[in-house]
Structures are given as C-alpha cells and as structure tokens.
Amino acid sequence: MPGSIHTDRRFTPPPRTYLRRAQPVSLSHGFTLIELMITVAVIAILAAIAVPSYFQYTLRSNRSAAESVMQEIAGAQERYMVDSRQFAGNLSTLGYTVPNTVSPNYNVVMVATASSASGGTPPSYTVTATPQGTQVRDTACATLTLNGDGSKLASGGAANCWK
Numbered sequence: 047m048p049g050s051i052h053t054d055r056r057f058t059p060p061p062r063t064y065l066r067r068a069q070p071v072s073l074s075h076g077f078t079l080i081e082l083m084i085t086v087a088v089i090a091i092l093a094a095i096a097v098p099s100y101f102q103y104t105l106r107s108n109r110s111a112a113e114s115v116m117q118e119i120a121g122a123q124e125r126y127m128v129d130s131r132q133f134a135g136n137l138s139t140l141g142y143t144v145p146n147t148v149s150p151n152y153n154v155v156m157v158a159t160a161s162s163a164s165g166g167t168p169p170s171y172t173v174t175a176t177p178q179g180t181q182v183r184d185t186a187c188a189t190l191t192l193n194g195d196g197s198k199l200a201s202g203g204a205a206n207c208w209k
Contacts, residue, residue: 105184112152112175113208115144116192119156119173123194133158133171133194151181152190170194 122140123133134140135158144154152175161169175190187207191199200207 101183105181108148108151108181109184109187109190109207110209111145111148112154112190113192115148115152115154116173116175116190118142119154120171120192120194120196123156123158123171123173127169132160133169148175150179152176153178 119137119140119142122142126132126134126140134156137143137154137156140156144152148154154173154175156171156173158171159167159169161167171194173192177184177188184202186202186204187200188202189200190207191201193199198208
C-alpha cells in the first residue's frame with residue numbers, strides 16, 4: 047500500500063515523549079517525628095537510670111574521702127601522743143587542715159578528752175565528720191565518728207558506712 051505509514055520509508059514518526067508523573071516530595075533528607083520521639087524516650091529512660099546512680103556514687107565517694115581524712119587525723123593524733131604524752135586538743139594543734147576536697151561536704155571536728163584524775167579513764171579523742179551541703183542527702187550514714195580506741199560509728203544506721 048502506497049502511502050502507508052508503515053511501508054513508506056520517507057516518513058518517520060516523531061519520537062514518543064512520555065510525560066513524567068509528578069513525584070511526591072520525599073522526606074528522606076531528615077527525621078520523622080516518630081524517630082525523634084523514640085530517640086527522646088530512650089534518652090529519658092537512660093537519664094532516669096544514670097542520674098540517681100551518679101548521685102549515689104558521688105555521695106559514697108565524698109564519704110570515702112571524709113573517712114580517709116578522719117583516719118589521717120587519727121594517725122596524726124597517735125604520733126602527737128608519742129611525742130607529747132597527750133592528745134592534741136584540736137586540729138590546729140596537730141597542724142592539720144581539712145583538705146578542700148572534703149571541707150565543702152563535711153565539717154570535720156576533733157575533740158580530745160583527758161584522763162580522769164583517778165586514772166580510771168585513759169585519755170582519748172573523737173573525730174566527727176558532720177555532712178553539709180549536698181552531702182546531707184547521705185541519710186544512710188549521716189554523721190561519721192572515729193574514736194580513739196578505733197571504733198567507727200555512723201548515725202544513719204547503715205552497717206556498711208565504713209569501708
């Protein structure tokens with residue numbers, strides 16, 4: 047058939063152009079609200095566990111530092127007793143100052159007692175650390191006491207205050 051489109055080699059149809067469909071806007075370049083909410087929830091759960099544990103660790107660490115200072119004072123008292131044949135009445139007589147790592151958290155006081163006139167009670171001393179500042183939250187151990195005979199007490203009632 048002459049004039050037929052298919053057999054006529056002179057005529058070539060124009061190339062077909064397809065219209066592209068409009069693509070929806072993709073949010074693949076950011077986070078969805080659900081992803082952000084899940085992340086915030088995970089962080090909140092971790093913080094709820096970690097923060098109280100950190101505070102307990104801080105209280106125990108401060109208590110340990112105070113106990114160490116109290117034992118240093120007891121050692122200084124024993125050395126003073128060997129040299130002077132009596133216990134020092136206060137920390138300044140020992141030449142001891144409470145370190146800055148302990149003084150914001152505990153008020154450390156030492157009191158010496160003389161022997162009785164009848165000789166029935168030997169001389170002794172008591173070192174007491176009273177919590178102050180943020181350390182007052184340590185209600186399990188509260189006030190720490192170290193006596194000249196080596197006995198260790200805590201007013202909070204917990205059995206494991208001294209380590």
